[in-house]
Amino acid sequence: MKTQLSPRACRPTLVVLGLVVASLGSGTVWAQGKKKANPTSKVYVADVSGEASIDTGDALEDLGKRSVYTVEGTIIETKKPANDADRSKYFSTMVYSNGTGAFFDADTRVEVKKFMQEPFTPNRSDVDVEPSISQTQAFLARGTVGLCTSKLVAGSNMNYQTPHGSVNVRGRKIVIEAGPDITKVSMLEGDSTVKGGSADLGGQTIKAGEQAIIRRGAPGQPAQVQIQAIPAAELPKLDDKVAMACMAKKTVYFEVRERTITNDRSGEGAASESTGGGGGAGAGSEDTGGGITAFNGNSGGASSVTIREIVPVEIVPTVLPTQFTVSPARIQTPGRGPGG
Numbered sequence: 031m032k033t034q035l036s037p038r039a040c041r042p043t044l045v046v047l048g049l050v051v052a053s054l055g056s057g058t059v060w061a062q063g064k065k066k067a068n069p070t071s072k073v074y075v076a077d078v079s080g081e082a083s084i085d086t087g088d089a090l091e092d093l094g095k096r097s098v099y100t101v102e103g104t105i106i107e108t109k110k111p112a113n114d115a116d117r118s119k120y121f122s123t124m125v126y127s128n129g130t131g132a133f134f135d136a137d138t139r140v141e142v143k144k145f146m147q148e149p150f151t152p153n154r155s156d157v158d159v160e161p162s163i164s165q166t167q168a169f170l171a172r173g174t175v176g177l178c179t180s181k182l183v184a185g186s187n188m189n190y191q192t193p194h195g196s197v198n199v200r201g202r203k204i205v206i207e208a209g210p211d212i213t214k215v216s217m218l219e220g221d222s223t224v225k226g227g228s229a230d231l232g233g234q235t236i237k238a239g240e241q242a243i244i245r246r247g248a249p250g251q252p253a254q255v256q257i258q259a260i261p262a263a264e265l266p267k268l269d270d271k272v273a274m275a276c277m278a279k280k281t282v283y284f285e286v287r288e289r290t291i292t293n294d295r296s297g298e299g300a301a302s303e304s305t306g307g308g309g310g311a312g313a314g315s316e317d318t319g320g321g322i323t324a325f326n327g328n329s330g331g332a333s334s335v336t337i338r339e340i341v342p343v344e345i346v347p348t349v350l351p352t353q354f355t356v357s358p359a360r361i362q363t364p365g366r367g368p369g370g
Contacts, residue, residue, distance in 0.1 A: 071147040071164070072127045073101040074342040076278035080120030080136065081109035093122055098342055101126065102145045108173070110137035123278035127340045128164040129180035130188075131279030133271045138173025142166075149286060149338060160186060161284065167191075174207045176271035178279050179220075195230070195244040195253050198223040203272045213244040216260050216268050226253030282342045292334045 075097045082093040085105040093106075111120045120136035128147055134140065150162035163185040170192045179201040182188065188199040192208040203219035215224050217236045224242040225233040229252035236242045241260045247253045260268065 070100050070340065071102060071145045072098055072284070072340045072342065073104075074098050074125045074127075074282050074284075076123045076125055076131075076281050078122045080111065080116075082120075082122045082134070083107050083109075096344075101142050103142065105139065105141050106134060107139045108134050108136055121274070123274055125278050125282050125342070126166075127284045127342075128160050128162070128166070128186075129158075129279065129284075130166075131178040131275040131277075133174075133176035133178075133275040133278070135174035135176075135271065138175065139171040140173075140175060141169040141171065143169060147340070159183070164188075170206055170208045172208050172210075174205065174271065176203075176205045176268075176275045178203055178272055178276035180279075192244070194246050195224060195226045195255065197225070197242075198233070203276070205268045205271055211245065215242040215244070216264070217241070218260075218268060218272055224255055226255045230255070280345065282344050284340050284342055286338050286340055289337045289339065290334050291337060 075093055075095055078093045078095050083106075084091055084093055084099055085107070086099060087103055106122070106124075108120055108122055111117045117136045122134045124132045124134070126132065126145065144165060144167040147164040148162040158180055160180040160183045163183055165186070166188040168190050170190055175190070177199060179188070179199065182201055188201075190197050190199060190206055192206065192213040194208070194213040197204075197206060197215050199222050201220040201222075203217075204222060205214075205216045205218070207214040207216075215222070215236060217238055217240050219238050221235055221237045223233040223235050224244065225231075226244055226247065229247075229250075234242065234255050234257060236257055239260055241258055241264075243256045243258070245254045245256070
């Protein structure tokens, strides 16, 4: 005959099992001792002309030259000029930590939906190659963005959406313009795939010297995508935008530094000095990457979390000292006059 236990009789057993699981979980965290959290991707502001702002979700700040922000989830916006004559004075240039230089024209709004990057070891000998796999998803609500990308490594993806369609950027020089009625995608170097919205499953490839014009389609239908050569009259301005993005790209490179936070039994942590990365000046907010858990500080002893931080290092041009040559006729011997 089988004996069935009542729910009340099973309750102590469940409590004991819960305590055992909690104990094992705490022991696992303690056994790991030193954990490493992945770095948070950053953006470096190379130049700002006119008014521009960034909405980090916590605060709305004016963009400042040489400032650094955690870019994922932010909204970057350049202001609309008072008249078209001042349009060239309103722009910003930035560099993402995957090595992509970006130009933001006047009256431009970009929402960075996703920007994730795997840990990497900086290679200063080849800054034209992306340092690690990255995933970028951005929405260009309006305005113009010029991109100068590094060579994307296998597994990386860069997608820019607009109200009319999207473009999967493979590099390396591209300008995306989102207006009220149409989107223009101009490819100056490399190739990319343009899609007329989510209903366009295949997309069309545009190559260097080509331009895709995306027009909104009828309800339930994909947008219309027209491929043509870049008009000669538009090419100089497009070249200028990409050139400024490429110039910004050459002003900085990124590296990963490590800092260790040690937590004692009371839960208070103390950050030690950086243990990796190398020299160079950089700025950035501290980010634990979710490495500290509820078990830290309650594991019966000290534990530590190693934080990886992506920091920009400005590239300072080498300036040789000026060599001064003094004519022998101007050298004076002590105690004698100029001609004595």
